Amino acid sequence: MSVHTExxxxxxxxxxxxxxxxxxNWCTYAGADLAGTSRMEYRPNVRIIKLPCTGRIDPLFxxxxxxxxxxxxxxxxxxxxxxxxxxxxYHARRRWIGFKxxxxxxxxxxxxxxxxxxxxxEAIKWVDLVNRITDEVKALGxxxxxxxxxxxAAE
Amino acid sequence: xxxxxxxxxxCGNNIAATVDTKKVAEExxxxxxVVYTCDYKFMCSSPGQDMLRQAIKENKLDGLIVSACSPxxxxxxxxxxxxxxxxxxxxxxxxxxREQCSWVHHDTTKAVGTVKSIDLTRMxxxxxxxxRPLKKIKIPVKKRALVIGGGIAGIQAxxxxxxxxxxxxxxxxxxxxxxxxxxxxETFPTMDCSQCILTPKMVEAELNExxxxxxxxxxxxxxxxxxxxxxxxxRKSKFVDEERCTGCGECIEKCPFKTESAFELGLAKRKVIxxxxxxxxxxxxxxxxxxxxxxxKDKCGACAIVCGPKCIDFKMEDKIVxxxxxxxxxxTGYQLMPNERFGEYGYGRIKDVISGMQFERLASSSGxxxxxxxxxxxxxxxxxxxxxxxxxxxxxxxxxxxxxxxxCMYTAKHTMLYKHKVHxxxxxxxxxxxxxxxxxxxxxxxxxxxxxxxxxxxxRVSRVYEKDGKVIVQGAxxxxxxxxxIEADMVVLATAIVSREGxxxxxxxxxxxxxxxxxxxxxxxxxxxxxxxxxxxxxxxxCMGPMDIPESVAQGSAAASKVLALxxxxxxxxxxxxxGVNKTTCNACWDCVTACPYSAxxxxxxxDRQGNIVKWLARVNEGVCxxxxxCVAACRSKSVDLRGYTDEQVxxxxxxx
Numbered sequence: 001m002s003v004h005t006e007x008x009x010x011x012x013x014x015x016x017x018x019x020x021x022x023x024x025n026w027c028t029y030a031g032a033d034l035a036g037t038s039r040m041e042y043r044p045n046v047r048i049i050k051l052p053c054t055g056r057i058d059p060l061f062x063x064x065x066x067x068x069x070x071x072x073x074x075x076x077x078x079x080x081x082x083x084x085x086x087x088x089x090y091h092a093r094r095r096w097i098g099f100k101x102x103x104x105x106x107x108x109x110x111x112x113x114x115x116x117x118x119x120x121x122e123a124i125k126w127v128d129l130v131n132r133i134t135d136e137v138k139a140l141g142x143x144x145x146x147x148x149x150x151x152x153a154a155e
Numbered sequence: 156x157x158x159x160x161x162x163x164x165x166c167g168n169n170i171a172a173t174v175d176t177k178k179v180a181e182e183x184x185x186x187x188x189v190v191y192t193c194d195y196k197f198m199c200s201s202p203g204q205d206m207l208r209q210a211i212k213e214n215k216l217d218g219l220i221v222s223a224c225s226p227x228x229x230x231x232x233x234x235x236x237x238x239x240x241x242x243x244x245x246x247x248x249x250x251x252x253r254e255q256c257s258w259v260h261h262d263t264t265k266a267v268g269t270v271k272s273i274d275l276t277r278m279x280x281x282x283x284x285x286x287r288p289l290k291k292i293k294i295p296v297k298k299r300a301l302v303i304g305g306g307i308a309g310i311q312a313x314x315x316x317x318x319x320x321x322x323x324x325x326x327x328x329x330x331x332x333x334x335x336x337x338x339x340x341e342t343f344p345t346m347d348c349s350q351c352i353l354t355p356k357m358v359e360a361e362l363n364e365x366x367x368x369x370x371x372x373x374x375x376x377x378x379x380x381x382x383x384x385x386x387x388x389x390r391k392s393k394f395v396d397e398e399r400c401t402g403c404g405e406c407i408e409k410c411p412f413k414t415e416s417a418f419e420l421g422l423a424k425r426k427v428i429x430x431x432x433x434x435x436x437x438x439x440x441x442x443x444x445x446x447x448x449x450x451x452k453d454k455c456g457a458c459a460i461v462c463g464p465k466c467i468d469f470k471m472e473d474k475i476v477x478x479x480x481x482x483x484x485x486x487t488g489y490q491l492m493p494n495e496r497f498g499e500y501g502y503g504r505i506k507d508v509i510s511g512m513q514f515e516r517l518a519s520s521s522g523x524x525x526x527x528x529x530x531x532x533x534x535x536x537x538x539x540x541x542x543x544x545x546x547x548x549x550x551x552x553x554x555x556x557x558x559x560x561x562x563c564m565y566t567a568k569h570t571m572l573y574k575h576k577v578h579x580x581x582x583x584x585x586x587x588x589x590x591x592x593x594x595x596x597x598x599x600x601x602x603x604x605x606x607x608x609x610x611x612x613x614x615r616v617s618r619v620y621e622k623d624g625k626v627i628v629q630g631a632x633x634x635x636x637x638x639x640x641i642e643a644d645m646v647v648l649a650t651a652i653v654s655r656e657g658x659x660x661x662x663x664x665x666x667x668x669x670x671x672x673x674x675x676x677x678x679x680x681x682x683x684x685x686x687x688x689x690x691x692x693x694x695x696x697x698c699m700g701p702m703d704i705p706e707s708v709a710q711g712s713a714a715a716s717k718v719l720a721l722x723x724x725x726x727x728x729x730x731x732x733x734x735g736v737n738k739t740t741c742n743a744c745w746d747c748v749t750a751c752p753y754s755a756x757x758x759x760x761x762x763d764r765q766g767n768i769v770k771w772l773a774r775v776n777e778g779v780c781x782x783x784x785x786c787v788a789a790c791r792s793k794s795v796d797l798r799g800y801t802d803e804q805v806x807x808x809x810x811x812x
Contacts, residue, residue: 020812033225036254044260044267047274048251049808050226051800052732055750056784061805068812085783086668086688087752095788127259 017071017137019046019130022061023118024054024089027078030120035127042127043134046074053077055088059099062113063106067146072112072137074129079117089117107145112137157284160191160216161276162207163252164198164223170257173268179222179252182273186280190214199229204236211240218283222250222276243288245731245799250279274812281811285803289731294778296382297481298722301326303374303661306334307353307704308696309486310360311711312718316484317365319719324478325360326388327370331435332357334488335697338418340518340526342704343568344599350434350521357436371441375475377664380755380778381691382481382727390474394442394450395428396466402438404430406458406467414446420513422531423523428458428467433521442467482691482718485665485675486711487658489697492547492554492651500543500648501619506532507626508619508646511565518572528576530645533624537644540573541628542566542584543616547651549587554651555672560701562649563590567600569647570609583610583641585630593703612639619646652701666754667692674700685714689753690779693717732782732799734775741794743771747786755779756786 023029029050035042051057054077065073075092083089096115104110114133118126161183165171176194184192191214197203198221210216219242221233226249234244252272260267298321302313305327313325325332336342337357339349360366369388376387395406407426416425418432425431428442448454450469459467494502494510501508507530509517520526530537544562547554563586570582589611591597603609614631621627628641654673662669667687668676675698678686685693693714696707721727734755736747748756759774773795775786784797796802 018812020809030227033227033251033254036225036256036258039258039261041261042259044256044262044271047271047278047812048255049278049805051784051805052797053783053785056788056797056800058788058802058805061809064806064809065812068810070812085752085781085785088783088785091750091785091789 015138015142017045017134017142018069019072019074019134019137020065020070021046021048021074021076021130022051022054022057023048023075024077024084025050025052026084027082027120028076028118028126031118031122031126034120035123038123040123040127042130045134046130053083053085053088054092055083055085057092057095059095059103062103063108066108066112066143067150071140071143072114072133074114074116074133076116076118076126076129079119082119109140109143111140112143157188157218158190158214158216159188159218159220159280159283160210160214161189161193161220161222161280162198162210163192163194163272163276164203164221165194165196166223166253166257167196170223170253173257173260173262173265174252174272175265175269176272178269179272179276183220183276183280186277188284189280191216198223199232204232207233207236208240211237211242216242217246218286219247220250220276220279220283221247222252222272222279224253225249225251225255245289246283246286248279248283248286250276252276278808278811281807282804285801285807287798289798292729292731292733292777293726294380294382294729296722296725296727297479298322299324299478299480300482300484300718300722301384301386301478301480302484302486304334304486304488304696304698305329305332305360305368305370306486306488306696306707307336307356308488308707308711309334309484310356311708312484312486312695312715313360313366314356314363315712315715316718317363319715319722320365321719321722322365322367324367324369324388324480326372326374327368328373329431330371330393330429330439330441331431331437332360332368332370333432333434333436335512336704337432337434338420338512338515338519340515340520340522341568341572343564344593344595346568346571348520350519354434354436357434361436368437369476370437374661374664377483377666380776382721383778384480384483384691386478386480386483388476388478390476392444392471392473393439394444394467394469394471395439396468397437397439399464399466400439401464403463404440405461405463407440409457409461411455411457412446412448414443419516419523420510422513422516442469482693482721483665484693484695484711484714484718485661485667485687485698486695486714487655487661487698489652489701490655492653494546494648494650496553497546497648499618500546500616500646501621501626502648505619505621505626505646506530507537507644508648511562511569511647511649514569514647518569518576526576528573535644536577536580538577538580539641539643540580540582541616541626541641541643541646542569542582542649543646544584544586544649546648548649555653557672557701558590559649559652560590561652561703564593564596564599564703566647566649567591567603567609570603571607574607574609581608581610583612583628583643585612585614585616587613587615614639652697655698658698665689665692667694674698685710685717688781690781691721729777730782732797733777733780734782734784734786734795734797736773736775737794737796738772740792741772742792743773744791745773746789746791747773747795750785750789752783752785753779753781755781
């Protein structure tokens with residue numbers, strides 16, 4: 001929908017990155033809810049997509065997010081051993097290790113991609129995480145590598 | 156074209172303070188497929204829900220977005236309202252613009268919150284367009300339960316389920332139910348005799364028409380899922396016909412051979428044909444086959460000769476019985492850590508160093524000494540007894556890191572029992588900390604110290620050795636800062652409680668989780684303490700970790716109430732968030748089967764008309780599937796999808812980012 005171009009960045013006078021977060025329903029989503037219930041404040045750049053478990057995350061989701069204008073992606077779930085589905089987060093972690101290099105190969109700067117564990121009680125961790133990633137990606141500038149690829153593919 | 160309605164909630168001022176809800180509603184109206192939008196003060200209130208229902212009917216909506224608080228709060232409320240208006244409840248989706256937007260972005264100009272709310276709502280709308288109506292899954296429930304373990308927790312669970320009018324099969328590994336509690340002399344803090352409070356329950360379990368006792372039996376195999384388990388139980392051969400045996404005990408009397416009694420923990424011998432203890436339930440003896448000369452070498456057979464009803468059969472073999480049940484309660488209990496691991500305390504080397512459980516037998520009126528405290532080496536009444544606490548517990552290096560919870564209490568009890576029986580005796584207790592949390596527990600320990608003269612020494616024991624018929628205990632008293640040496644007659648070790656041998660094998664058969672100490676994992680340590688991650692399997696008692704009798708009993712009852720709630724309806728309704736396999740593209744690589752944490756994916760064969768297998772396919776058992784979606788991401792051919800979180804839905808949300 002809204003894809004950054006060099007122009008929009010310049011127009012706004014400052015670059016505001018778009019961060020997509022894939023989080024699990026039981027830990028991180030509840031942790032993000034707690035941040036709200038506790039009236040904490042964090043950068044508004046993040047858009048959350050809720051999934052039952054980090055184990056549900058297909059690496060393609062991440063690539064698609066970048067393709068659709070994300071400047072950074074965050075994946076977060078339950079701490080190891082705390083998974084609602086016992087082992088889903090281990091699958092996610094293993095996949096993460098395997099796909100990290102592949103992501104890099106596809107032209108994604110790994111500094112734009114973050115993997116974390118945030119439990120349902122760690123609202124502060126969630127706030128810090130979002131703020132830190134937003135600032136880091138902001139410093140990196142917009143993700144331009146995939147810009148126009150979709151259009152080119154359509155042609 | 157879909158007909159979607161978007162309802163933006165102001166939540167009083169909770170959302171409206173930082174989000175221009177009106178603008179969100181207006182912006183959403185511009186999206187294709189959205190036919191109705193509005194904002195309202197409180198969507199969850201009755202007028203709000205009325206409005207929602209009316210709008211669905213008037214605008215013939217086929218999809219519904221409520222942009223409001225977290226779905227964890229009111230998703231159910233709005234789905235119910237949608238259902239009441241004739242819509243499939245899963246066509247209603249929630250956008251979280253309160254907890255994850257208005258409450259965390261405090262910009263009162265509303266610029267930030269409005270932009271984010273618009274983005275989030277748009278993503279949900281695109282996702283909703285790919286939703287498919289779902290139906291709750293109905294699973295028939297067999298209203299019989301299996302309880303594994305006939306200790307106090309298992310007995311309590313079985314009795315409560317039976318009292319609820321349901322059939323129960325109670326499986327016990329030993330020849331009698333009763334478990335570890337049957338070994339205890341008195342129980343803290345009331346000093347009730349353990350047998351006196353336990354045996355009536357054992358008898359009740361035997362007589363209850365709804366309970367089938369399968370003693371001397373073990374669970375071999377468990378198949379199926381909640382409401383529909385098939386369990387194979389191995390009934391070890393007792394060599395005695397349970398139906399005909401009258402329990403007269405003539406055979407035990409006449410048996411000429413003796414062996415160590417496992418029940419008495421090496422303090423006494425028993426006959427080769429035996430019941431573990433006099434109050435055994437059922438009161439049917441079993442033959443200890445490896446020690447029986449008749450079975451091993453065809454010599455003797457005295458028991459069969461004296462048996463009136465002729466119920467002894469030396470040719471009897473193990474049997475496998477199959478039972479179909481709807482729920483399983485696991486109450487397999489605990490055992491004690493082998494003391495031999497602690498060489499410095501001399502257990503196994505010095506005869507008069509015994510475990511706390513052995514002390515229970517010495518103090519028990521039905522025990523080997525008839526309730527008199529006599530030391531094992533020479534049968535003398537000990538004048539000085541040293542109790543050592545935390546043997547293995549809270550000792551990460553040599554034992555386990557956890558606290559065994561009951562040792563402080565039973566050691567205090569032991570000092571009291573000892574004092575009551577040996578008036579001029581002196582007891583010493585080496586302890587690390589005294590943990591006596593519980594109703595009337597602290598008072599109990601104080602009573603042992605103040606009234607029954609137990610000498611409590613805070614410190615560890617470094618060495619125990621024998622000298623001139625005495626057991627010398629060297630240790631530290633850290634409160635006075637001095638080294639202590641006590642000439643004791645007997646030493647009692649408060650050994651750590653550990654999980655039962657084979658606990659892991661049983662867990663694997665059942666598909667339930669266990670921790671590094673092989674104690675079973677509850678679903679949630681606080682909020683779902685007696686459930687496991689495998690639906691339909693419940694836990695009770697010390698198979699989960701150390702606990703005392705009241706806790707075990709409470710858990711037995713809690714597990715029973717869970718089982719009865721499950722059995723209260725003929726069918727069980729489950730959320731339809733489960734995985735499904737596309738049969739045309741599945742290539743049977745079984746990646747999903749290995750990935751599934753619940754063993755919910757089965758291998759299904761497709762046969763031609765002649766009955767030859769032509770193809771293999773993965774099939775998801777909806778009764779077992781919990782909807783985590785690990786299989787979806789694992790599938791290489793993209794043949795598995797998760798209802799409610801399909802690839803299509805997620806990609807639609809990503810694409811509208």
